[in-house]
Amino acid sequence: MQIAIIGSGNVGSALAMAWARVGHRIFLGVRNLESQKVLALVAGGPSLSAHTPAEAVRNAEVVLIAIPPHALREVLDGLGDLKDKVLIDATNSVRTKAGDFDNVADALRA
Numbered sequence: 001m002q003i004a005i006i007g008s009g010n011v012g013s014a015l016a017m018a019w020a021r022v023g024h025r026i027f028l029g030v031r032n033l034e035s036q037k038v039l040a041l042v043a044g045g046p047s048l049s050a051h052t053p054a055e056a057v058r059n060a061e062v063v064l065i066a067i068p069p070h071a072l073r074e075v076l077d078g079l080g081d082l083k084d085k086v087l088i089d090a091t092n093s094v095r096t097k098a099g100d101f102d103n104v105a106d107a108l109r110a
Helices: 010-021 036-042 053-058 069-077 104-109
Strands: 002-006 025-029 048-051 062-065 086-089
Touching (some): 002 010, 010 025, 010 048, 025 036, 025 053, 036 048, 048 053, 062 069
Parallel strands (some): 002 025, 002 062, 025 048, 062 086
């Protein structure tokens, strides 16, 4: 399966490595393609690659959103068409509001 993971924090990184190990193609969608953390992640295997968030989702079947809730609006607005893609919400919005939305589900729907 081709999976875009938007965010390379603890959750995004852990899932990227785990899913790559079992044979999925992982497109990391990150702000800084040259960060040491991102370079180390993609060095972890041939099925991992780094892209801008919009490039990462383009050919993915599944999109995992693993970013802070306050960044949702800006990131989601730049992803392009997500129609017919499976979206997985891995944001942690327990103590943080999703920008100008009441919750993450409303932000993703919008």
